[in-house]
Amino acid sequence: MREFLKTKGFKMTPQREIIFRAFFEIGDHVTVDELYRRVRKSDNSVGYSTVWRNLKLICRVGLAEEVNLGDGVTRYDRVTREPHGHFYCVQCKQVTEFEMEEIVAKLHPIADKQLFHVDTIKCEISGVCETCQKKTDDDDDTPLVS
Amino acid sequence: MREFLKTKGFKMTPQREIIFRAFFEIGDHVTVDELYRRVRKSDNSVGYSTVWRNLKLICRVGLAEEVNLGDGVTRYDRVTREPHGHFYCVQCKQVTEFEMEEIVAKLHPIADKQLFHVDTIKCEISGVCETCQKKTDDDDDTPLVS
DNA sequence: CGGCTAAATGAAATCGAATTTCAATTTCAA
């Protein structure tokens, strides 16, 4: 990793070491705050902005990407995996994934047709997860569109 | 519209009249600020928060939905149309659409399989639009990867 | 037509995540 960063003009530091390690351990849909807490367990002197900057750095070097589920908090995903979309439960805020190979394959021709140069493709499905569906079978939340 | 709102327990006001009208005229991917400016042309005494609240209201009654393209600004789309995804040009910030009927049809079974109750489906493709591609053929922006 | 209550408004204040500033520290190539 030190070498990889060097080739891109960045230095390795103890804090960065911890942050990178933590990020790749936690895995996906992490928020800055979550990662910050996690990092503090290893070294409680690491600053919030350092965690933030390094998360941005991980994105810049192409190892992660920002995920926006519309709840005002930015999450971060590793990009070292298959293309995938997200299920976002509006009740428990839990994020799960689904494989998106086929969807992506369908989307590319659409972009090509409009001569749009694609950087990233995102699919987000919001709704209620199985667990929360069961939980809210009774206590209904005054539906506006009855 | 007055009647429609009444059935949902809301009143009609001059400001609301203007805001609703403006929203459905402008059409899509409007930001609060854009709509606010537009509304002020009809009546420069309308407040920003009123525009914001009414945009939220339009969403609540199911006539619009929030669109999040990851640039920190919330946009609003009418929902009275075919399901569609968005192209977002990271250079000129322009938003265009693409038809998504078929994609949605493929996505639903995926959600069903995980027993996820779907509220909304969003597909966002970020990249560079045709116009901006031509514009930036020369002045390259120091690519980090490569 | 008044009177009344809930809803709506506008301005200003607040919130909160994201981002920047700045002085001090650290990395690492020469």
Next chain:
DNA sequence: TTGAAATTGAAATTCGATTTCATTTAGCCG
């Protein structure tokens, strides 16, 4: 070892989103 450039931590700032609050208004009821 040394110096330039990168990095860090804390605090400040930014900026869109949202709330507060005093005032006004819509629309139902008699």
